[in-house]
Amino acid sequence: xxxxxxxxxxxxxxxxxxxxxxxxxxxxxxxxxxxxxxxxxxxxxxxxxxxxxxxxxxxxxxxxxxxxxxxxxxxxxxxxxxxxxxxxxxxxxxxxxxxxxxxxxxxxxxxxxxxxxxxxxxxxxxxxxxxxxxxxxxxxxxxxxxxxxxxxxxxxxxxxxxxxxxxxxxxxxxxxxxxxxxxxxxxxxxxxxxxxxxxxxxxxxxxxxxxxxxxxxxxxxxxxxxxxxxxxxxxxxxxxxxxxxxxxxxxxxxxxxxxxxxxxxxxxxxxxxxxxxxxxxxxxxxxxxxxxxxxxxxxxxxxxxxxxxxxxxxxxxxxxxxxxxxxxxxxxxxxxxxxxxxxxxxxxxxxxxxxxxxxxxxxxxxxxxxxxxxxxxxxxxxxxxxxxxxxxxxxxxxxxxxxxxxxxxxxxxxxxxxxxxxxxxxxxxxxxxxxxxxxxxxxxxxxxxxxxxxxxxxxxxxxxxxxxxxxxxxxxxxxxxxxxxxxxxxxxxxxxxxxxxxxxxxxxxxxxxxxxxxxxxxxxxxxxxxxxxx
Amino acid sequence: xxxxxxxxxxxxxxxxxxxxxxxxxxxxxxxxxxxxxxxxxxxxxxxxxxxxxxxxxxxxxxxxxxxxxxxxxx
Numbered sequence: 295x296x297x298x299x300x301x302x303x304x305x306x307x308x309x310x311x312x313x314x315x316x317x318x319x320x321x322x323x324x325x326x327x328x329x330x331x332x333x334x335x336x337x338x339x340x341x342x343x344x345x346x347x348x349x350x351x352x353x354x355x356x357x358x359x360x361x362x363x364x365x366x367x368x369x370x371x372x373x374x375x376x377x378x379x380x381x382x383x384x385x386x387x388x389x390x391x392x393x394x395x396x397x398x399x400x401x402x403x404x405x406x407x408x409x410x411x412x413x414x415x416x417x418x419x420x421x422x423x424x425x426x427x428x429x430x431x432x433x434x435x436x437x438x439x440x441x442x443x444x445x446x447x448x449x450x451x452x453x454x455x456x457x458x459x460x461x462x463x464x465x466x467x468x469x470x471x472x473x474x475x476x477x478x479x480x481x482x483x484x485x486x487x488x489x490x491x492x493x494x495x496x497x498x499x500x501x502x503x504x505x506x507x508x509x510x511x512x513x514x515x516x517x518x519x520x521x522x523x524x525x526x527x528x529x530x531x532x533x534x535x536x537x538x539x540x541x542x543x544x545x546x547x548x549x550x551x552x553x554x555x556x557x558x559x560x561x562x563x564x565x566x567x568x569x570x571x572x573x574x575x576x577x578x579x580x581x582x583x584x585x586x587x588x589x590x591x592x593x594x595x596x597x598x599x600x601x602x603x604x605x606x607x608x609x610x611x612x613x614x615x616x617x618x619x620x621x622x623x624x625x626x627x628x629x630x631x632x633x634x635x636x637x638x639x640x641x642x643x644x645x646x647x648x649x650x651x652x653x654x655x656x657x658x659x660x661x662x663x664x665x666x667x668x669x670x671x672x673x674x675x676x677x678x679x680x681x682x683x684x685x686x687x688x689x690x691x692x693x694x695x696x697x698x699x700x701x702x703x704x705x706x707x708x709x710x711x712x713x714x715x716x717x718x719x720x721x722x723x724x725x726x727x728x729x730x731x732x733x734x735x736x737x738x739x740x741x742x743x744x745x746x747x748x749x750x751x752x753x754x755x756x757x758x759x760x761x762x763x764x765x766x767x768x769x770x771x772x773x774x775x776x777x778x779x780x781x782x783x784x785x786x787x788x789x790x791x792x793x794x795x796x797x798x799x800x801x802x803x804x805x806x807x808x809x810x811x812x813x814x815x816x817x818x819x820x821x822x823x824x825x826x827x828x
Numbered sequence: 829x830x831x832x833x834x835x836x837x838x839x840x841x842x843x844x845x846x847x848x849x850x851x852x853x854x855x856x857x858x859x860x861x862x863x864x865x866x867x868x869x870x871x872x873x874x875x876x877x878x879x880x881x882x883x884x885x886x887x888x889x890x891x892x893x894x895x896x897x898x899x900x901x902x
């Protein structure tokens with residue numbers, strides 16, 4: 295809308311973005327607190343609860359999000375953008391708050407996981423309807439020459455939602471003990487309760503907004519769509535564009551987005567074994583420093599077109615994911631530190647604890663096991679070595695470099711056979727390495743900003759006003775929810791099938807991004823659509 | 829290239845079904861060893877794969893050689 299005054303756009307962006315940010319926050323906290331939620335609502339050993347837990351994880355992201363895109367997309371094209379994304383906000387905020395109020399499994403039994411599953415599905419449904427509305431709303435207010443920049447504010451919300459969720463959880467966690475945090479009515483519920491305040495403010499702001507001018511004009515003329523789903527997916531020419539949006543842009547963007555922001559975090563935690571708090575700190579810095587680039591690439595897309603910025607982000611992911619993840623794995627390899635350096639002269643033992651245990655071996659019978667946890671420091675890096683040393687009866691006093699003896703000298707001696715395959719965890723990097731890791735994660739989030747920053751403007755320009763909400767919401771949520779959301783599942787699948795390569799899981803995002811890059815390069819148009827009034 | 833996209837779709841579904849059969853009930857405790865995620869994933873991926881086939885068909889027919897420039901063409 296070229297004639298729209300730019301001075302009111304700030305308010306429009308703020309009110310739209312705030313609500314979308316809160317919806318992302320609501321959606322993320324469930325995932326981030328999954329471990330605690332699982333203990334409270336889905337206890338181990340109960341097969342029904344386990345089934346409900348799996349449904350909560352997979353159905354909410356894969357099935358319900360695209361379904362929500364259809365339901366609310368249709369509604370947005372039928373009754374208007376304003377009331378639809380107001381409704382998604384109420385549903386999301388309400389269900390998030392209620393999750394925080396559901397008593398645990400210990401108190402109300404199977405009703406607890408059932409209620410949580412239901413509320414999680416409502417969250418997925420609401421999320422499916424939110425983004426398309428916010429992006430469309432801002433784009434339909436924005437002047438043609440700045441559409442990429444203004445819609446890029448909406449693009450920051452998914453990342454900022456993650457930032458806020460991480461920050462609030464860390465803040466609560468650092469101010470109470472683990473026991474207080476994980477108790478049935480403990481601190482883990484606070485982020486859910488906080489949501490109602492955020493949503494309340496956002497609803498108040500959104501209520502004051504007026505309908506999108508383009509949609510209002512269609513409504514006035516009586517030319518809105520009577521069946522947006524049929525027109526979006528039943529009409530060959532529009533359906534053709536939906537498919538192009540999915541396979542030529544959003545599919546690749548989805549895996550780049552997920553790999554940079556979520557897979558990187560879980561890789562650092564589970565494969566590299568970085569200590570919990572430091573891992574979050576790395577991500578927070580990387581996200582904080584990369585977020586302005588959403589705006590930069592949105593702005594740049596107004597100058598040079600959307601296509602090549604998005605595709606370059608994908609291509610960079612394809613080229614650099616394996617080297618980057620390989621470096622993360624290599625640089626924080628405590629096993630290598632121990633193998634290549636002398637523990638006694640080059641490392642210092644900070645703390646050591648040992649706990650006796652027994653185990654049964656078919657050949658040797660009952661064994662006494664000593665579970666040893668030792669915290670070491672090496673060049674400013676800290677790590678924990680966990681060993682299961684075996685204690686066997688020995689004759690006389692034995693003392694050598696590799697063995698030692700314990701016990702009462704008058705009774706018997708136990709020779710310590712050190713564990714040959716100790717495990718290493720809780721790695722705390724020194725400052726130099728920490729900033730190197732922040733830089734590497736930041737680089738991956740820069741790829742995200744390239745692929746994701748201009749995509750709202752790109753999608754808006756691909757579809758006509760009367761079916762825009764429906765047409766852009768579905769490919770967006772399939773690309774992000776399904777293709778992106780599948781990254782950890784397929785990564786596990788690949789890692790289980792091909793066990794020798796620790797980076798094998800990356801072939802899924804690399805493959806999808808490469809495919810999307812080829813399709814996009816071949817078929818997408820780099821032209822900026824100046825007129826979205828049609 | 830359209831033919832490649834069309835052929836890719838059944839390959840993806842075949843790989844998913846094969847992986848599901850291989851991993852379900854193999855004794856593991858991960859998500860890939862449970863039937864529910866596979867049912868959900870194959871259910872959602874089947875229409876996506878069909879969409880990829882249709883996309884390939886359109887590409888083969890040259891329908892993406894000229895993209896619509898206004899809603900008049902849609």
